[in-house]
Amino acid sequence: MTKKRIAIDMDDVMAAAGKKILHTYNTIIGTNFKDHHFQGKAYYDVLKEEHYHVVREEIFKPGFFRTLEVMPDAVEVIKKLHERFDIFIVSAATEFPNSLKEKIEWLEEHFPFISWKNIVLCGDKSIISADYLIDDHEKNLSTFKGKTLMFDAIHNQKIEGYQRFKSWREIDTFFDGE
Secondary structure (H helix, E strand, O other): OOOOOEEOOOOOOOOOOOOHHHHHHHHHHHOOOOOOHHOOHHHHOOOHHHHHHHHHHHHHHOOOOOOEEEEOOOHHHHHHHHHOOOOEEEEHHHHOOHHHHHHHHHHHHHHHOOOOHHHEEOHHHHHOOOEEEEEOOOHHHOOOOOOEEOOHHHHOOOOOOOOOEOOHHHHHHHHHHH
Protein backbone atom coordinates (compact mmCIF):
# COMPACT_ATOMS: atom_id res chain seq x y z
CA MET A 1 0.00 0.00 0.00
CA THR A 2 1.31 3.44 -0.95
CA LYS A 3 1.66 5.89 1.89
CA LYS A 4 0.03 9.31 1.60
CA ARG A 5 2.41 12.23 1.20
CA ILE A 6 2.72 15.24 3.47
CA ALA A 7 4.68 18.24 2.19
CA ILE A 8 5.92 20.43 5.04
CA ASP A 9 7.27 23.96 4.75
CA MET A 10 10.28 24.94 6.84
CA ASP A 11 10.19 28.65 7.77
CA ASP A 12 7.56 29.45 10.39
CA VAL A 13 6.36 25.85 10.30
CA MET A 14 9.36 23.75 11.36
CA ALA A 15 11.80 26.60 12.03
CA ALA A 16 11.03 29.78 13.99
CA ALA A 17 12.01 32.22 11.22
CA GLY A 18 9.39 34.81 12.20
CA LYS A 19 10.69 34.84 15.76
CA LYS A 20 14.21 35.58 14.53
CA ILE A 21 12.97 38.17 12.03
CA LEU A 22 11.00 39.92 14.78
CA HIS A 23 14.03 39.82 17.10
CA THR A 24 16.19 41.24 14.31
CA TYR A 25 13.62 43.98 13.62
CA ASN A 26 13.42 44.88 17.32
CA THR A 27 17.21 44.99 17.61
CA ILE A 28 17.83 47.11 14.52
CA ILE A 29 14.87 49.47 14.83
CA GLY A 30 14.91 49.67 18.65
CA THR A 31 11.39 48.39 19.26
CA ASN A 32 10.09 45.67 21.59
CA PHE A 33 7.31 43.93 19.66
CA LYS A 34 6.11 40.52 20.82
CA ASP A 35 3.83 37.93 19.18
CA HIS A 36 0.74 39.24 20.99
CA HIS A 37 1.06 42.59 19.17
CA PHE A 38 0.05 40.78 15.95
CA GLN A 39 -3.13 39.08 17.16
CA GLY A 40 -5.83 39.75 14.56
CA LYS A 41 -3.60 42.13 12.61
CA ALA A 42 -1.62 42.05 9.39
CA TYR A 43 2.16 42.14 9.54
CA TYR A 44 2.44 45.76 8.41
CA ASP A 45 -0.35 46.91 10.72
CA VAL A 46 2.35 46.61 13.39
CA LEU A 47 5.74 46.78 11.66
CA LYS A 48 6.65 49.80 9.59
CA GLU A 49 7.11 48.68 6.01
CA GLU A 50 9.81 51.28 5.39
CA HIS A 51 12.02 49.52 7.97
CA TYR A 52 11.62 46.04 6.58
CA HIS A 53 14.29 46.45 3.86
CA VAL A 54 16.93 46.80 6.60
CA VAL A 55 15.79 43.55 8.21
CA ARG A 56 15.55 41.85 4.83
CA GLU A 57 19.26 42.58 4.28
CA GLU A 58 20.00 40.57 7.44
CA ILE A 59 17.99 37.62 6.13
CA PHE A 60 20.25 37.47 3.07
CA LYS A 61 23.41 37.29 5.18
CA PRO A 62 25.16 33.93 5.75
CA GLY A 63 24.16 32.20 8.97
CA PHE A 64 20.63 33.57 9.32
CA PHE A 65 18.81 30.32 8.52
CA ARG A 66 21.35 27.96 10.08
CA THR A 67 20.64 29.19 13.61
CA LEU A 68 16.83 29.18 13.63
CA GLU A 69 15.12 27.57 16.60
CA VAL A 70 13.02 24.47 16.01
CA MET A 71 9.30 25.06 16.48
CA PRO A 72 7.95 23.49 19.69
CA ASP A 73 7.02 19.79 19.30
CA ALA A 74 7.96 19.77 15.59
CA VAL A 75 10.61 17.06 15.87
CA GLU A 76 8.42 14.67 17.86
CA VAL A 77 5.30 15.12 15.73
CA ILE A 78 7.10 14.95 12.37
CA LYS A 79 8.96 11.84 13.52
CA LYS A 80 5.60 10.27 14.43
CA LEU A 81 4.08 11.28 11.07
CA HIS A 82 7.17 9.90 9.31
CA GLU A 83 6.18 6.42 10.51
CA ARG A 84 2.80 6.56 8.71
CA PHE A 85 3.30 9.01 5.83
CA ASP A 86 5.88 9.91 3.20
CA ILE A 87 7.22 13.22 4.49
CA PHE A 88 8.70 15.78 2.11
CA ILE A 89 10.26 19.00 3.33
CA VAL A 90 9.47 21.75 0.84
CA SER A 91 11.00 25.21 1.07
CA ALA A 92 11.00 28.12 -1.35
CA ALA A 93 14.64 28.56 -0.43
CA THR A 94 15.99 29.83 -3.73
CA GLU A 95 14.82 33.35 -2.83
CA PHE A 96 17.62 33.36 -0.25
CA PRO A 97 20.64 31.69 -1.92
CA ASN A 98 22.66 31.45 1.31
CA SER A 99 19.83 29.48 2.86
CA LEU A 100 20.19 26.46 0.56
CA LYS A 101 23.16 24.87 2.33
CA GLU A 102 22.08 26.20 5.72
CA LYS A 103 18.64 24.63 5.48
CA ILE A 104 20.07 21.24 4.55
CA GLU A 105 22.51 21.42 7.47
CA TRP A 106 19.70 22.53 9.79
CA LEU A 107 17.54 19.60 8.71
CA GLU A 108 20.43 17.15 9.15
CA GLU A 109 20.94 18.42 12.70
CA HIS A 110 17.32 18.57 13.86
CA PHE A 111 15.52 16.05 11.60
CA PRO A 112 18.15 13.40 10.77
CA PHE A 113 15.40 10.85 10.01
CA ILE A 114 14.38 12.85 6.89
CA SER A 115 16.30 11.57 3.87
CA TRP A 116 18.03 14.01 1.53
CA LYS A 117 15.78 12.51 -1.16
CA ASN A 118 12.78 14.00 0.63
CA ILE A 119 14.03 17.59 0.69
CA VAL A 120 12.77 19.93 -2.04
CA LEU A 121 14.32 23.39 -2.20
CA CYS A 122 12.56 25.39 -4.90
CA GLY A 123 11.25 28.79 -5.85
CA ASP A 124 7.61 27.98 -6.63
CA LYS A 125 5.73 25.38 -4.62
CA SER A 126 2.96 25.01 -7.21
CA ILE A 127 5.06 22.15 -8.67
CA ILE A 128 4.58 20.09 -5.50
CA SER A 129 2.34 17.04 -5.66
CA ALA A 130 1.29 15.57 -2.32
CA ASP A 131 -1.85 14.74 -0.40
CA TYR A 132 -1.32 17.43 2.25
CA LEU A 133 0.62 20.70 2.48
CA ILE A 134 1.45 22.30 5.82
CA ASP A 135 2.50 25.89 5.12
CA ASP A 136 2.19 29.38 6.57
CA HIS A 137 1.84 31.29 3.27
CA GLU A 138 -1.41 31.62 1.35
CA LYS A 139 0.52 31.95 -1.94
CA ASN A 140 1.65 28.33 -1.50
CA LEU A 141 -1.61 26.97 -0.15
CA SER A 142 -3.77 28.62 -2.84
CA THR A 143 -2.04 26.73 -5.69
CA PHE A 144 -1.88 23.37 -3.92
CA LYS A 145 -4.21 20.66 -5.23
CA GLY A 146 -4.37 18.51 -2.08
CA LYS A 147 -5.55 19.22 1.47
CA THR A 148 -4.15 22.48 2.85
CA LEU A 149 -3.22 23.08 6.47
CA MET A 150 -2.27 26.65 7.37
CA PHE A 151 0.29 26.91 10.14
CA ASP A 152 -0.38 29.98 12.26
CA ALA A 153 2.25 32.74 12.03
CA ILE A 154 2.43 36.43 12.91
CA HIS A 155 2.30 37.40 9.22
CA ASN A 156 -0.88 35.43 8.34
CA GLN A 157 -3.27 36.53 11.09
CA LYS A 158 -5.83 38.13 8.75
CA ILE A 159 -5.89 35.30 6.20
CA GLU A 160 -9.06 33.22 6.22
CA GLY A 161 -10.40 30.29 4.25
CA TYR A 162 -7.90 27.67 5.40
CA GLN A 163 -7.92 25.20 8.24
CA ARG A 164 -5.56 26.87 10.72
CA PHE A 165 -3.24 25.09 13.13
CA LYS A 166 -1.56 26.95 15.99
CA SER A 167 0.83 24.19 17.06
CA TRP A 168 2.41 20.89 16.12
CA ARG A 169 0.25 19.23 18.77
CA GLU A 170 -2.84 20.35 16.83
CA ILE A 171 -1.28 18.93 13.64
CA ASP A 172 -0.66 15.67 15.49
CA THR A 173 -4.31 15.48 16.58
CA PHE A 174 -5.50 16.20 13.03
CA PHE A 175 -3.44 13.36 11.54
CA ASP A 176 -4.47 10.95 14.29
CA GLY A 177 -7.91 11.18 12.65
CA GLU A 178 -6.65 10.67 9.10
